[in-house]
Amino acid sequence: MHIFYHPDYDIPVPSTHRFVGPKFSDLYNHLQTQPFASKLKVGQPTPAPIERIIRAHTSSYVKKVSQDTLSKADLRLINLPWSERLRNRSFLAIEGTYLTAIQALQSGIACHVGGGTHHAHRDHGLGFCVFNDLGYTAKNLIAEGHVEKVLILDLDVHQGDGTIDICQGDPYIFTCSIHSESNFPFEKKQGWMDIGLPAGTKDQAYLEILSQTLDSIQSSLTPDLILFDAGIDVYTNDGLGNLELSIEGIRKRDQLVFQHFRGRGIPVATVIGGGYSQDRQELASRHSLIFESAINYL
Numbered sequence: 001m002h003i004f005y006h007p008d009y010d011i012p013v014p015s016t017h018r019f020v021g022p023k024f025s026d027l028y029n030h031l032q033t034q035p036f037a038s039k040l041k042v043g044q045p046t047p048a049p050i051e052r053i054i055r056a057h058t059s060s061y062v063k064k065v066s067q068d069t070l071s072k073a074d075l076r077l078i079n080l081p082w083s084e085r086l087r088n089r090s091f092l093a094i095e096g097t098y099l100t101a102i103q104a105l106q107s108g109i110a111c112h113v114g115g116g117t118h119h120a121h122r123d124h125g126l127g128f129c130v131f132n133d134l135g136y137t138a139k140n141l142i143a144e145g146h147v148e149k150v151l152i153l154d155l156d157v158h159q160g161d162g163t164i165d166i167c168q169g170d171p172y173i174f175t176c177s178i179h180s181e182s183n184f185p186f187e188k189k190q191g192w193m194d195i196g197l198p199a200g201t202k203d204q205a206y207l208e209i210l211s212q213t214l215d216s217i218q219s220s221l222t223p224d225l226i227l228f229d230a231g232i233d234v235y236t237n238d239g240l241g242n243l244e245l246s247i248e249g250i251r252k253r254d255q256l257v258f259q260h261f262r263g264r265g266i267p268v269a270t271v272i273g274g275g276y277s278q279d280r281q282e283l284a285s286r287h288s289l290i291f292e293s294a295i296n297y298l
């Protein structure tokens with residue numbers, strides 16, 4: 001199975017920061033152990049070119065990021081300490097999701113060891129997200145004629161408000177989000193399909209709603225590609241999310257998504273999302289669930 005990763009993905013943050021800065025290399029190192037290592041082929045992105053980023057973001061925002069001129073207010077929204085590394089990895093990670101999607105179009109499934117920066121809006125960053133990899137990928141795939149219609153399936157516990165902001169009004173990009181009604185962002189946006197769940201929702205109820213949602217998508221849409229944000233902050237012990245899925249519940253969720261869309265012959269590109277924990281090993285292992293499900297499906 002093809003995965004995409006860059007050694008510069010980690011984000012420098014103080015160890016007390018809520019965001020686990022080294023989670024990308026932690027996950028990648030975890031994927032270097034068995035049963036993963038022998039089954040994975042790794043690709044590496046180069047930085048996304050500005051002329052393609054402006055399909056998803058305003059040129060003034062892209063300029064501020066590339067020239068390190070974000071204001072204090074801009075940085076407060078992003079809520080990560082600004083650094084050259086953060087700037088550079090922001091250009092790499094969106095391209096990583098794009099390459100993952102291109103690969104999925106060829107091989108059916110591909111997974112990104114990054115991405116899921118779904119709070120980044122057209123003209124500003126937000127909530128640990130600088131550029132929006134999902135919006136960037138969908139917009140560019142369509143503009144370049146690789147696909148006609150993209151479904152962004154966002155199962156992170158938080159609504160991908162930035163993705164909705166970027167994709168709103170685009171007749172070829174469909175957003176579907178299942179999230180906690182009472183988690184950030186507190187003002188939800190209206191995408192193509194949005195399901196807000198009550199805090200404390202557990203495996204069985206969650207999986208039933210997901211299954212109904214997939215059926216409902218099927219009755220109205222046949223996309224050429226799924227961009228799947230396999231957020232793991234739906235986990236019961238997550239530091240930020242307030243849903244109560246078990247590890248087995250997340251596994252079943254991911255399997256359901258693969259079975260449904262691959263069963264319909266639709267390629268699925270996955271990105272990691274969410275995931276907050278003091279225990280870095282636990283977090284890496286939780287992020288590896290989507291890779292495990294993808295390998296098992298293949």
Ligand SMILES: [Zn+2]
Nearest residue numbers: 156158233274
């Ligand atoms: Zn999240």
